[in-house]
Amino acid sequence: MRFIDEFRRSDLAQKLIARIKQKALSPARFMEFCGGHTVAIFKFGIRQLLPPTIDMLSGPGCPVCVTDNSDLDKAIALAQLPDVIAATFGDMVKVPGSHSSLQKAKAEGADVRIVYSTMDALQIARENPSQSVVFIGIGFETTAPTIAASVLQAEQEKLDNYYVLSLHKLTPPVIKALLDSGEVKLDGIVCPGHVSTIIGSSPWEFVARDYGIACAVSGFEPIDILLSIEMLVSQVEDKAPKVDIAYRRSVRPDGNRRALELMDTVFEPCPARWRGIGPIPDSGLKLRREFERFDAELAFNVDPGPTYEPKGCICGHILRAVKTPMDCELFATLCTPEHPVGPCMVSSEGSCSAHYLYGAAYEP
Amino acid sequence: MSRKILLAHGSGGKLAHDLVEKGFLPAFRNPLLAKLDDSAVFEFKGRLAFTTDSYVVNPIFFRGGDIGKLAVCGTVNDLAMVGAMPLYLSLSFIIEEGLPQSDLEKVVDSARRAADEAGIQIITGDTKVVDRGSADKLFINTAGIGMVAEGVDISGWNAKPGDQVLLSGTIGDHGIAVLSQREGLTFSTELESDCAPLNNLVTEMLRASSQVHCLRDPTRGGLATSLNELARQSKVSIRIVEDKVPVREEVFAACEMLGFDPLYVANEGKLVAIVAAADAEQLLAVMHRNRYGRDAAIIGEVREEHPGRVVLKTKLGASRIIDMLVGDLLPRIC
Numbered sequence: 001m002r003f004i005d006e007f008r009r010s011d012l013a014q015k016l017i018a019r020i021k022q023k024a025l026s027p028a029r030f031m032e033f034c035g036g037h038t039v040a041i042f043k044f045g046i047r048q049l050l051p052p053t054i055d056m057l058s059g060p061g062c063p064v065c066v067t068d069n070s071d072l073d074k075a076i077a078l079a080q081l082p083d084v085i086a087a088t089f090g091d092m093v094k095v096p097g098s099h100s101s102l103q104k105a106k107a108e109g110a111d112v113r114i115v116y117s118t119m120d121a122l123q124i125a126r127e128n129p130s131q132s133v134v135f136i137g138i139g140f141e142t143t144a145p146t147i148a149a150s151v152l153q154a155e156q157e158k159l160d161n162y163y164v165l166s167l168h169k170l171t172p173p174v175i176k177a178l179l180d181s182g183e184v185k186l187d188g189i190v191c192p193g194h195v196s197t198i199i200g201s202s203p204w205e206f207v208a209r210d211y212g213i214a215c216a217v218s219g220f221e222p223i224d225i226l227l228s229i230e231m232l233v234s235q236v237e238d239k240a241p242k243v244d245i246a247y248r249r250s251v252r253p254d255g256n257r258r259a260l261e262l263m264d265t266v267f268e269p270c271p272a273r274w275r276g277i278g279p280i281p282d283s284g285l286k287l288r289r290e291f292e293r294f295d296a297e298l299a300f301n302v303d304p305g306p307t308y309e310p311k312g313c314i315c316g317h318i319l320r321a322v323k324t325p326m327d328c329e330l331f332a333t334l335c336t337p338e339h340p341v342g343p344c345m346v347s348s349e350g351s352c353s354a355h356y357l358y359g360a361a362y363e364p
Numbered sequence: 365m366s367r368k369i370l371l372a373h374g375s376g377g378k379l380a381h382d383l384v385e386k387g388f389l390p391a392f393r394n395p396l397l398a399k400l401d402d403s404a405v406f407e408f409k410g411r412l413a414f415t416t417d418s419y420v421v422n423p424i425f426f427r428g429g430d431i432g433k434l435a436v437c438g439t440v441n442d443l444a445m446v447g448a449m450p451l452y453l454s455l456s457f458i459i460e461e462g463l464p465q466s467d468l469e470k471v472v473d474s475a476r477r478a479a480d481e482a483g484i485q486i487i488t489g490d491t492k493v494v495d496r497g498s499a500d501k502l503f504i505n506t507a508g509i510g511m512v513a514e515g516v517d518i519s520g521w522n523a524k525p526g527d528q529v530l531l532s533g534t535i536g537d538h539g540i541a542v543l544s545q546r547e548g549l550t551f552s553t554e555l556e557s558d559c560a561p562l563n564n565l566v567t568e569m570l571r572a573s574s575q576v577h578c579l580r581d582p583t584r585g586g587l588a589t590s591l592n593e594l595a596r597q598s599k600v601s602i603r604i605v606e607d608k609v610p611v612r613e614e615v616f617a618a619c620e621m622l623g624f625d626p627l628y629v630a631n632e633g634k635l636v637a638i639v640a641a642a643d644a645e646q647l648l649a650v651m652h653r654n655r656y657g658r659d660a661a662i663i664g665e666v667r668e669e670h671p672g673r674v675v676l677k678t679k680l681g682a683s684r685i686i687d688m689l690v691g692d693l694l695p696r697i698c
Contacts, residue, residue, distance in 0.1 A: 001617050013680045045682020222680055337690040348623060359685025 003249070007221030013049075016226040021051045024233045029055040031321055032190040033175065035062030035349025036220050042358035044222045050229070057184065058354075060174055060277065060319040061192055063139045064091045064347035068273040071167050072097035073304035075136045078165060078296055079110040085128060086112045087121035088136040089143075094346045098308040102136075118150035125154070125162040134296045138167045142194040144285055145259035148266035151287070151294050163296035166286055169272055171195050172203045173283035177274075179211050184321045188214035188232035190225065193247045198263075200255030201243050208241040219247035266291055275343070276316020315342035318351050325355040332356055367465040374459065374493030383491060387469065391476045396452075396487040404487040406452070411512040413448035415439060419504040424471065426542045428556030431504055432475030434632060437561045438583070439508040440482040444563040445579045445635065447518035447570055448510030450482055456490040458503040471502065482561035484508070516570065522577035523598035525668040528644035530637040532565065532651055533558070533659040535587050536615040536629035544618065555614045560633030565654045572650045575640035582636055585689040588627040590636055591674045592688045598638075599671040604664030604686075606678050627676075628689045638666060 032038055038058040041047060047056055060066050076097050079086035086102065093102040093112060106112040111131075115121050118135060125133040137147045147164060154162040171192060178184065191204050196217045204215045214235035218228035228246035235241050245251050263285070272284025287295045309316075312330050317323035325331045325344070335341035337353060344350035372379040389398060396404045417438050424431040436453065443450040455475065459468065479486055537558040544553045562581065569576055578598070582590035587609070595602045611626045619626050633656055639647050644662055651657030674686045 001613055001620070004616075004620060008679050010679050010681065042684065043678070044680050045678045045684050046680070048682045049680060357687060357690070359687070 004221065007219070007223040008044075009223065012223050013226055016223065016230055017049050020054070020226065020230050020233055023230070023237055024051050024053045025237065027053045027055070028187040028233065028236045029057065029185060030188040030190060030229065030232055031057040031059045031184070031186050032218075032225075033059040033061040033171070034190075034192045034194075035065065035347065035351070035354075036194070037061070037190055037218060037225060038351055039349055039354045040220050040222065040225060042354045046222060046225060054229070054233070057186075057321040058318070058324075058351040059189075059321055060178070060274070061140070061171070062344070062347050062349040062351070063143070063169065064095055065315060065319055065343045065350050066169060066174075066274045066277070067095070067138055067167055067343065068275050069098050069309060070273065070304070070307045073099070073307055074297070074302060075165055075167070076100050076102055076105050077302040077304040078134050078136075078300055079105050079112050081300060081302065083131045084111070084300070085124055085131050085133045086110065086136060087115045087124055087133055088112065089138070090114045091347045091349075092136060092138060094340065095343045096310065096340065096346075098304075098306070118146045119153075122150055122153060122159065122162060125159050126157075129161060132161045132163060132299075134163045134165055134300075136167070137164045140169055140171050140192070140195050141198045141263070144168045144267060145198060145262045148262040151266050151291055152262070154294065155291070162294065163299050164287065164294050165296040166267065166284075168267070168285040169274065170269065170283050170285065172199075172206070173280050174274060174277065175204075175207060177277060177280045177283070178320060179207070179213070181320070186213055187236050188216070190228050190232070191215050191217040191243070193217060193219045193224070193250065196247070196251045196255070198256050198259045200253050201245050201251055202253045204243045208243055212241050214241045216244040216246050217251050219250060274319075276319040310341045313342035315344045315352070318344055325352040328352070369459050369461060369463040369465055369468060369493055371461050371493050371495070374491050380491065387472060388489060391472045392479070392486040392489075394485045394487060396485065397489075404452070406487070408511075410514075413443050413446050413510040413512050414507070415442040416505070416507040417442060419506070420500070421542060422500060423542070423545055424467070424502050426545050426557055427554075428537075428541055429559035429632070430471055430474050431502055432471035432473070433478045434559050435504040435506050436475050436478035436482065436484070437559050437632060439506040440478075440484055440561040440563050441581045441632075441635070443508050443510035444561075444566040445518070445581055446512065447516040447566065447576070447579065448512045449567065450484040450508060450510040450563050452487045452509045453479065453484050454488045454507040455486050456505040457492070458499050458505070459491065459493045460499040460501050461493055461496050463501055468502070478561060482563050515574070518576060518579050520578050520580065520594050520597035523594055523600050523602075523638045523666050524577060524640075525600055525666055526641050527577055527638045527666040528641050528662050529591075529602060529604060529664040529666065530639060530644065530648060530651065531587065531609065531661055531663045532562070532635045532637075532657045533633075534610045534612045534615065535582070535631055535634065536611060536619065536626040538632040539586070539629035540615045540618045543622075553614050553618065555612065555618075558631055558633035560656050562633065562635050562656055565635070565651065565656050568650050568654055569637065569647055573639065573643040573647050575643045576637055576647070577640065578636075578638040580636050582631050582634055584630050586626070586628040586630060587636065588625070588674065588686045589688045591686070594636070594638060595674050596672045598666075601667045601670040601673040601675060602664060603667055603675045603677065606676055608661055608663040610659050610661055627686060641665075
């Protein structure tokens with residue numbers, strides 16, 4: 001398949017690995033921000049191929065995982081309202097909140113529908129005029145423009161039964177928060193590919209400039225990831241941190257202007273709570289005043305009650321990269337993809353799920 | 365207006381008789397069924413294989429097949445996977461009231477054609493009609509009986525270190541073909557389900573070699589799940605090579621788009637065979653000559669260490685564990 005096969009070529013991979021091995025003389029610790037990167041790294045066995053000087057950590061780039069329990073509870077409470085249809089992306093339904101999950105709420109009678117695009121949610125709203133459709137909007141800058149587009153479309157069509165629960169999160173502020181905490185010492189970051197397609201590579205410049213940390217934006221195929229690691233190694237060896245792009249077929253320094261405009265028209269930054277990390281200023285997105293009538297939180301005043309964190313679950317630590325799934329007592333015993341305790345085991349982009357499915361503990 | 369199945373079609377009365385006499389008997393014509401006694405009676409001497417399955421596929425018509433063909437092929441294949449020669453089949457229909465009769469006729473017709481190809485006779489059956497909403501259009505339950513020839517011993521427990529793993533063709537065709545026609549997820553593809561009876565392929569393989577140790581059709585849960593089952597039953601490990609596993613371009617593309625791994629996507633006309641290394645090449649040649657084994661390949665081998673594990677050598681030369689399918693396949697969110 002074009003645009004995929006070329007980026008999985010074994011001969012190119014071997015060359016990149018040889019170059020990385022040759023260059024990586026001093027020990028370096030890199031973090032891949034994206035859950036999508038974590039999955040690809042495990043799926044293709046990339047960690048095994050890197051020299052022992054390179055240590056790879058998994059970052060917080062999984063939108064389902066970083067959704068705070070209080071927000072999950074809110075989404076579930078909304079779904080449980082009579083005459084509400086909750087529309088959501090697939091990974092969300094299984095994530096356990098404090099008391100329930102969307103999946104359980106559905107089994108108990110709530111109308112929860114999995115959609116593949118925000119436009120599907122609009123279609124549900126058109127077909128069910130006597131009910132309210134609440135789109136559970138999670139995701140980073142990648143998905144936010146599509147949700148903004150759905151709001152604009154709903155306004156144009158005068159659809160008065162479409163609402164958005166905006167749980168969107170912005171990525172540069174969380175990187176800043178992680179670096180400011182000083183908990184994790186990093187030499188380089190594999191920066192998000194899809195997010196940077198929207199926001200561009202320039203929002204990462206502060207990382208190289210202010211923190212002296214190497215940056216390379218990567219795609220999700222093995223060649224992309226190996227190339228980005230090679231770029232990071234070069235920056236570290238040359239002691240010249242900057243922002244490289246290993247994903248030029250998708251990412252430009254300024255990003256996608258049209259998507260950014262859409263996002264900016266509909267949303268404005270707001271404080272947001274991140275699981276395991278806590279509140280971070282200006283790291284969320286809320287609907288602007290002109291679009292308030294689409295805001296599910298304002299339209300339906302739900303009280304989900306007190307929030308509980310699952311006992312023994314260390315997803316919060318894993319998201320901060322201070323622990324790995326292997327450090328968790330529940331991993332693969334009490335917490336499995338079938339019976340997940342925390343979100344990192346549920347989401348297809350979660351660290352625990354990737355470790356579980358692709359057998360990171362296995363030494364060949 | 366098209367004729368619909370009514371509750372009365374399942375009542376045992378006049379309409380039900382009409383359905384049997386006009387709908388089922390001519391299609392599945394054979395003397396054992398035609399007697400219409402409460403049970404079919406037949407002579408038998410030897411070892412029997414006996415299996416049952418239910419079919420609830422949605423939608424009931426898909427590119428490359430329908431629920432009728434699927435029910436016959438699925439049951440025939442379960443018999444074939446223990447080396448049995450399929451003989452007789454039962455077919456029970458659970459129909460939602462309001463199903464167009466023409467749909468039922470189409471399903472019955474394709475079940476008949478699949479049975480003819482497999483050389484199996486449908487000798488007993490049943491029809492129930494339930495209220496609208498109590499079933500989704502049409503469910504089919506089957507049972508199958510086959511004969512296991514003297515000396516044939518094929519089982520998931522028989523894999524031995526050193527054996528080779530053969531796969532009869534491309535994986536994921538059925539799952540993606542059906543998924544592409546699901547409501548709310550229509551994407552355009554010419555891909556057809558691989559739904560097919562594999563008993564003739566198995567017969568040819570068993571004729572060529574007495575060293576076929578295990579056979580399995582990787583249906584729900586896909587190739588990965590079948591290999592895990594075999595590794596656990598036989599207490600061996602199985603090592604397969606990613607590059608050797610045939611995957612159609614369309615299936616690969618759909619999987620990339622939906623966030624699936626073809627190793628976990630369902631097949632309905634494929635088999636995995638674990639065979640003695642000495643006979644592997646010869647069996648591969650036999651498979652290539654059958655229309656359902658044209659793309660067959662040797663995809664890996666059985667090893668002694670790490671019993672119960674399935675390991676994949678990735679395109680990059682690294683190794684990773686392949687587990688059974690966990691949960692449902694859900695599309696990724698970003």
